[in-house]
Amino acid sequence: xxxxxxxxxxxxxxxxxxxxxxxxxxxxxxxxxxxxxxxxxxxxxxxxxxxxxxxxxxxxxxxxxxxxxxxxxxxxxxxxxxxxxxxxxxxxxxxxxxxxxxxxxxxxxxxxxxxxxxxxxxxxxxxxxxxxxxxxxxxxxxxxxxxxxxxxxxxxxxxxxxxxxxxxxxxxxxxxxxxxxxxxxxxxxxxxxxxxxxxxxxxxxxxxxxxxxxxxxxxxxxxxxxxxxxxxxxxxxxxxxxxxxxxxxxxxxxxxxxxxxxxxxxxxxxxxxxxxxxxxxxxxxxxxxxxxxxxxxxxxxxxxxxxxxxxxxxxxxxxxxxxxxxxxxxxxxxxxxxxxxxxxxxxxxxxxxxxxxxxxxxxxxxxxxxxxxxxxxxxxxxxxxxxxxxxxx
Numbered sequence: 001x002x003x004x005x006x007x008x009x010x011x012x013x014x015x016x017x018x019x020x021x022x023x024x025x026x027x028x029x030x031x032x033x034x035x036x037x038x039x040x041x042x043x044x045x046x047x048x049x050x051x052x053x054x055x056x057x058x059x060x061x062x063x064x065x066x067x068x069x070x071x072x073x074x075x076x077x078x079x080x081x082x083x084x085x086x087x088x089x090x091x092x093x094x095x096x097x098x099x100x101x102x103x104x105x106x107x108x109x110x111x112x113x114x115x116x117x118x119x120x121x122x123x124x125x126x127x128x129x130x131x132x133x134x135x136x137x138x139x140x141x142x143x144x145x146x147x148x149x150x151x152x153x154x155x156x157x158x159x160x161x162x163x164x165x166x167x168x169x170x171x172x173x174x175x176x177x178x179x180x181x182x183x184x185x186x187x188x189x190x191x192x193x194x195x196x197x198x199x200x201x202x203x204x205x206x207x208x209x210x211x212x213x214x215x216x217x218x219x220x221x222x223x224x225x226x227x228x229x230x231x232x233x234x235x236x237x238x239x240x241x242x243x244x245x246x247x248x249x250x251x252x253x254x255x256x257x258x259x260x261x262x263x264x265x266x267x268x269x270x271x272x273x274x275x276x277x278x279x280x281x282x283x284x285x286x287x288x289x290x291x292x293x294x295x296x297x298x299x300x301x302x303x304x305x306x307x308x309x310x311x312x313x314x315x316x317x318x319x320x321x322x323x324x325x326x327x328x329x330x331x332x333x334x335x336x337x338x339x340x341x342x343x344x345x346x347x348x349x350x351x352x353x354x355x356x357x358x359x360x361x362x363x364x365x366x367x368x369x370x371x372x373x374x375x376x377x378x379x380x381x382x383x384x385x386x387x388x389x390x391x392x393x
Contacts, residue, residue, distance in 0.1 A: 054372065055379040058331055058363040061312035061354070070243075070303040070348070074234035074252070074284075078225035078295040080196060085214030086221055087189035090114035092209045097222070099203055103194040109222050110192040112211050117190075121183045128176040131169070138162075138169035198226040201295065225295050230288045232264055234301045235279035239346050243305045244269060244282055252286060252299045262286050262293065264301070312358055313351045317367045319344075328358060329365035329372055331380060337365065339374045 095110040097103055142162045149159040194200075202223040205211070214220065232252065236244055244266065252262040263286065270281040284301070286293065320327045320339070327339045342357030358364065363380075365372070372378075 053377050053379055054369055055381055056329075056331070056365045056368065056372075057381045059315075059318075059366050061314050061358050061360055061362060061364060063312055063360065068305045068346075068348070068353075070236075070240055070305050070346075072234050072236065072301050072303075074232050074299050074301040076252075076286075076293055076295060076297040076299055077231045077233065078198075078201075078227045079229040079231060079285075080198065080226040081201075081295060082195045082224055083220030084109065084192060084195065084222040084224060085218060086112060086192065086211045087213055088112060088114055088117055088186045088211075089213055090117065090190065090211050092205050092207055092211055093190075094207060095203065095205065097194075097200045097203070099200055101200045103198060103200060103224060105194055105196045107194045108191050109194055109200070110205070112190040112192070114187060114190050117183060117187050121180065121187055124176065124180045124183050128173070128180050131173040131176040135166075135169040135173040138166040142166040192221060194224050196224065196226055198224045201225045227288055227291065227293070227295060230286050230293045230295070231267070232284040232286055232299065232301060234282050234284065235274070235277060236282050236303075238273055238278050238280070240303075240305065241269075241273070241280040244280070244303070248303060250284055250301050250303045252301055254293075254297060254299050257292065311345050311353045311355050312360060313348075313353055314358065314364055315366055316347075316350055316352050318364050319352065320368055320372075328354070329368045330358070331363045331365060331378060335377055335380065337372055337374060337376045337378055 090112040093111040093113040097107070097109045103109065142159075142165070145154060145159045145162040148154040149156055200222055203221070204219050205221045211221075212218070232250075246266060248266045250264045250266070252264055253260075254262075264284040265286075267283045267285045269283065273280055314328065318328055319342075320329060322339065325341050326344060328342050330338045330340050332338055340357045340362075343355045344352050345355035346353040365378075
């Protein structure tokens with residue numbers, strides 16, 4: 001009787017043990033699955049955060065050598081340029097110089113037919129002859145009356161009257177002579193001459209054209225320019241005006257001569273800043289003995305300015321416009337972004353000179369994303385184009 005009971009109890013214990021083992025196995029399997037999912041979720045979260053971390057390219061600020069280039073637009077003008085106007089009225093009889101003609105000082109450019117002035121000269125000459133005849137008669141009369149008054153034949157008052165009449169006639173003769181001289185001077189202006197050695201750059205008249213004595217508002221008959229040397233005018237911004245000093249040189253580049261540089265020397269400056277542009281007018285001189293430079297041409301002037309050594313250069317693409325001012329993103333040793341407020345000293349176009357806010361040891365972000373903020377963790381793009389660790393310094 002006791003043996004079956006013992007067997008049943010033994011079987012019951014085996015079943016209970018097997019059940020506990022099964023439960024334990026289930027718990028282990030479920031736990032392992034939960035841990036796997038938890039780890040996968042954490043890994044996904046880390047991967048997502050890693051992917052969301054921006055990748056940036058960094059570079060070091062640079063310092064130029066002993067010289068810094070400054071390129072500015074400029075205009076070229078002739079060393080001397082004069083519009084030539086008519087000084088008398090008439091009709092153009094002939095012209096002897098066209099555009100591009102080299103001329104010497106005093107060379108005749110054109111002749112004017114002056115019929116009106118010629119008639120006035122003839123009339124004035126006749127008036128002068130009349131005045132001179134009357135003067136001679138007055139002189140003879142005054143001398144005769146002088147002898148008569150010495151003989152008490154006439155009164156002293158009558159003699160004084162004759163002497164006064166002589167003075168009037170002499171003044172009238174002088175006035176007539178001055179009028180003749182004036183008209184003959186006008187008559188001499190029928191010949192239009194070059195004011196100096198140069199080249200005729202414009203001609204705005206032709207044979208038979210009506211010529212009127214010109215003023216500054218009238219159109220000149222010719223324009224003569226001396227282009228052996230050229231003046232170059234450039235407006236230098238205020239930031240660079242202190243570096244433009246006596247003895248500084250510059251190079252000119254023209255679109256028609258892209259492979260050639262012309263050397264220019266500082267002539268003088270306006271010593272003042274324009275109210276409208278805030279720039280200083282600078283005048284350079286350049287030799288043009290080969291005649292390649294043309295008055296009125298556009299050119300690009302490049303100055304070689306001395307480097308102060310107290311500032312650094314960064315690409316203009318590294319600048320960020322923020323409410324607190326111009327900033328540059330710098331990556332620290334932990335791979336985090338630090339925004340630095342900087343002060344720009346000079347703008348060279350593709351590069352800017354930073355006066356304060358950066359040092360040579362800073363790693364600055366080139367072309368930073370607009371959303372980049374202070375404290376952001378970033379990946380740094382290495383020189384091979386791959387991503388390096390953000391903790392690299």
